[in-house]
Amino acid sequence: MSNSTTSNYTEDSIKSLDWKEHIRLRPGMYIGKLGDGSAQDDGIYVLVKEVIDNCIDEHMMGYGKTIDVKITDHRVEVRDYGRGIPLGKVVDCVSKINTGGKYDSGAFQKSVGLNGVGTKAVNALSNYFKVQSFREGETKLAEFSRGEVLKDAKVEKSGGRNGTLIVFEPDDSVFKHFHFIPNYLNDLIWNYVFLNAGLTINFNGQRFHSENGLRDLLERKTDEESLRYPIIHMKGDDIEIALTHSNQYGEEYYSFVNGQYTTQGGTHLAALREALVRTVRDFYKKDFDASDVRASIVGAIAVRVQEPVFESQTKTKLGSLNVAPEGPTMRTFVNDFVKKELDDYLHKHSGVADALLKRILQSERERKEIAGIKKLANERAKKANLHNKKLRDCRIHFNDKKGEKKEDTMIFITEGDSASGSITKSRDVQTQAVFSLRGKPLNCFNLTKKVVYENEEFNLLQHALNIEDGLDGLRYRKIIIATDADVDGMHIRLLLLTFFLQFFPDLVKHGHIFILETPLFRVRNKKETIYCYSEAEKTEAMEKLGAKPEITRFKGLGEISPDEFGNFIGEDIRLEPIILSKETSIKQLLEFYMGKNTPKRQEFIVENLKIEKDLVEEDV
Incomplete structure (x- = not known):
């Protein structure tokens, strides 16, 4: 190191960030990826979760059976009826790292997580944040903006029921163009009540309540007609499992730890998949192939663990090997439970045992039927991969062991040389x-x-x-269908969606499929260019620029130059997720999709699959 370099590196070079600056500088460390709300695990939903999680922990401790949640376009209000934050600690609890009520492991042995960061991250990443605690006829209120105190009110008398109210508005300079998608919020709220029997959440005027836990969850996620046998529901101390087989391809699981939805599974889910195969083999005394036992399964598992270890701050994958510091391994715990409960169930319900056996034998037949062609096709694919002109790959992948950017991985599926050329050059x-x-x-x-x-x-x-053997090896977090918004483009979308829904429905159900929105118009003058995604945005842009701006209508992706295309697939990318509603049967949906182009079919598609806000109806 040269003397000049050394002299520049002084005590003044060492910066100490306070808590809110650190969170705002590195939000991904605290809430995962930011996003605009188009993906189920985007940051704005993590903020909502962090606040509701505290209410859930109060409920689990026996305080408060009701939570009121109200979410509008850009504002979230959550009120619980637990004990309320101690009035002297209201400000500290939402603005001092390592301040919280969950460090006494006796009080919160199996909570979602230590309350060291959660609400502080919400506070730091909100334009407006308000916390108000009600305790024994008194109340204390504080307001913040981006973590800075705006108001620290004195304790006052109040007639409000004990509990805590938190209101926040996510910072739109951090979460750009964000919007809450109602289906994602509904799923979030339903999961809370499925995992906490007896809890009621009033969300935007609708009552969410469950008596049967994970059985209710599977009933909501499946189509009763397609089930091969009634849902098997098993409950024990700190473990609950529900499972059945359907007629769809692939395996579909919902896994939870201490009330946290582990979207990427982990040790508890791996243990369940292994235990199912072992128990079924033992029961039928046949050495079935594991893939035949698990084909078409739909299952859910929830465990409660002491001091859980997650692979990331956002707790999407469980890494704990043990149920408790001195307890059994997760593998042993889950296997022992499944072995006893599932074996007992199958002995007592011979009709279910027969139906399960038929499903396994059917999967075995189907696997053997395609074994020959599968081998040939895989050899062809291996050769093609060496010089695969169809795929222009990226360097980071979703199935990489580590890496902050793997959550940002995406693949654009497009048609035509000009469109794929534009994306390739600007990606x-x-x-x-x-x-x-x-x-x-x-x-x-x-x-x-x-x-x-x-x-x-x-x-x-x-x-x-990389989905031949399930979603474990999925190489891209988002699969984006990028086609023109005309008749041909819409038809290609439907054909691709048919492929995914028919053979890989879990990709759709787990929120991996999106439609790329590209602008319909460019409005510009010599000083400014505005890209517009609808007629309303075009009108607004024309009013803003005034004096007869130049207007260009984009009819296809190929018409957009690579330089411009970079604006639409970068930081400001707009995506519409493909979401299956509860009422949608995949079989029924596909029949509508590929049937005659009747008004009824168009109406059904619009209602059940969110493809675009503006379908450009004259083109459909």
């Missing part, structure tokens, strides 16, 4: 991949999975995504 090669289709993909409605291997394009696509 971020670290996190954005492109898969080019050759014209319209095959309509695979009512076909068997054999077609995935027989059709070279589908086979290469499943290999690019």
Whole structure:
């Protein structure tokens, strides 16, 4: 190190960030990725969770059976009826790191997590944040903006019931163009009540309540007609499991730890998958292939663990090997429970045992039928991967062991040389991949999975995504269908959605499929250019720029130059998630999709699958 460099590196170079500056500088460390609300695990939903989690912990301790939640476009209000934060600590609890009521492990042995960061992160990342505690006829209120105190009121008398009220508005300079998607909020609230029998959450005027826990969850997530046997529901100390088999492809699981939805599974889910295979083999005294036992399964597991270890701050994957510091391993705990409870259940319910056996044998037949063509197709795909012109890959992948940016990974599925060329030239090669289709993909409605291997394009696509054996190896967090908003583009979307819904429905159900929104118009004058995604935005832009601005209508992705395209797939990317509503049966949906183009079908698609805010109806 040279003398000049040394002289520049002084005590003044060492900066000490206070708590709110640190959170605002590195929000990803505290809430995962930021996002605009189009993905289920975007930061704005993590903020909502952090606040409700504290109410849930109070409920678990036996205080408060009701939580009131109100969420509008940009404002969240949560009121519980627990004990209320001690009045002298109201400000500290939401603005001092390592201040909270959960460090006494006797009081909160199996809470969602230590209250060291949660509400502080919400406070620091909100334009406006208010906390008010009600205790024994008194109340204390404080207001903040981006972690700075605006108002620290004195304790006053109050007639309000004991509990805590938190109100916040996420900071729109951190969460750009954010919007809450009602389906995601509904799922979030339902999960809370499924995991906390007896709890009532009043959310935006609707009452959410569950008596049967995970059985209710599976009933909400499945279509009763497609189930091969009634849902098996098993409950024990600190563990609850519900499972059944359906007729769809793939495996579908919902896993929870201490009330936290572990979207990426972890040791508890791995233990369940292993225990199911072992128990079924022992019960039928047959050495079934594990994939045949688990094919088409829909299951849910919830465990309560002391001092859980998660693989990230946002707690999406459980890493704990033990149930408690001195307790059994997760593997042993889950396996012993499943072995006893499931074995007992199958002995007592011979009809269910017969139906389960039939489902396993059917999966075995289907697997053997496609084994030959699968081998050939995989060899072809291996060769193609060496010079796969369809895939322009990125460097970071969702299934990488570590890496902050793996959550940002996405693959654009597009059609035509000009469109894929524009995206390829303007993409971020670290996190954005492109898969080019050759014209319209095959309509695979009512076909068997054999077609995935027989059709070279589908086979290469499943290999690019790495989903042949389930979602564990999925290489991209977001799969984005990027087609023109015209008749042909809409048809390609439907054909791709048919492929995913038919053969990989769990990709849709777990929120991995999106539609890329691109601007319909460019409005500009010599000083400013505004891209507009609807007629309303165009009108607004024209009023803003005044004096007859130049207006360009984009009819296809290929018309947008690579330089411009970078504006639409970068920080300001707009995505519409594909969301299946509770009432939608996949079979019924596909029949509507690929049937005749009737008004009824169009109406059904719009209501049940959110594709775009503006479907450009004259083009459909």
